[in-house]
Amino acid sequence: MNIAFKYFAQVRQAAGAESEQIELPDGANLADALAGAAARHGPDFRKLVLDEFGVVRPSMLVLVNGVPAARGGLRKLAEGDEVTLLSAVSGG
C-alpha cells in the first residue's frame, strides 16, 4: 500500500523532500512506516526521528491524517493514509 509522508523543518531537511509516497506492506502500522522512511533516508533522518531502539523520539510530533497519533506506533495504516512529521524545538 502507498502511504503519503509530509515533512516539516528539520525532518524535511533530513529527508530532502517536503513530501513523498512510500510503498509499505499491507497491514503495516505507524512504527513500520517510520522505520520504512528511516531506511529510505539514512542515519541523519533516523537519528532525528527515532532513538537507538527504534522508538519515536519524545520531541517528535506525529500525525496520521491530520490527527496526532500515539507514539507507540501500533496504529494500523491503510492505503492513502498521510503521516506528518515535525520535530518540536524547545523554547517557551
Place this chain on the structure above:
Amino acid sequence: MRVLVAEREMDVEPGTTLFALRDRVKPGADVVVYNGAPAAADRELAEGDRAVFIRRGEAPSREELEALMAARHTPGVHERVKRAAVGIAGLGGLGSAIAIALARVGVGRLVLADFDVVEPSNLNRQQFFVDQLGLAKTEALAGNLARINPYVRTELHTVRLTPENVPGIFRDVDVMVEAFDRADQKAMLLESFCAAFPEKPVVMASGLAGHASGNSVRVRRLGRTVHVVGDLESAAEPGRGLMAPRVGIAAHMQANTVLRLLLGEGEG
C-alpha cells in the same frame, strides 16, 4: 442630545456641562477624560462628545468593563469570547503573555497549569514582576490577571502536567494552548490532549528563540485541529536565548489564533 459616557450612549439635556454630568454619573470622580484627553476645566457638552469619569483605585463594575469591551470588540464578538474557556499548559514566556492577552480580550474562563515558581531568570520575557519572585506562577499570574480584568474566571493547577492528568485538568476547555518550554513536553501535551479530545483545537508553538526576524514566525496548520506558531527551527540553546520580543510575537500570534478559533475562523 446624546453623548458617550465610558463608551455607552447617554441622553443629556442641552446645556449640560462636563462636571455636572460627572457629578450625576460618578460623584467624586478624581479624573475626567473629555474627548480623549484629561480635562481640568468645566465646559458645556456638545452632541457626540465622549467622557470618561474615573475614581482612582476603583475597579470598573462588570457591566462597565463589558460595555467597554463590547464597544471595542463589537457585541457579537464579545458575547462569543465571554462564553469561552481556554486551557493554557505552561505559564512561562508564552503562557503568561497569552493569558494576559486573552484576559484583556475578555475570554470568560482560563484554565492555567504550571508547577513552577517565578525565578529571576524569568523576568527577561515572562509577564511577572520582581515582587513576585518565589511565588507559584499560577498564583502570580492569577493576581496579575485580576488586576487587568477582575471578572475573568481562573482555574489554577499548580502541578506538573502528565499524560495522566492532562485530560482531567483540561476536560472542558474550548481551545487548548501548548506553551511549554521543553520540546518533549510540547509533544506530550499534544498527544495526550488530542487522544482524549480529538475534535478540540490545539494551538502550540515551536521555534521562537533568539532575535531573528519576527517575520519568520508564522502560524501553520499542521493537522485538522492543530495549529503551530513559530519558525519551527529556532530552538532555545546556548547562544540563542529566549527573549521578550520574539517570544512575545509568538505568544500573541498564539493568542490571536485562539481568538480566531473561538470566533469560528481557521488560520494557516
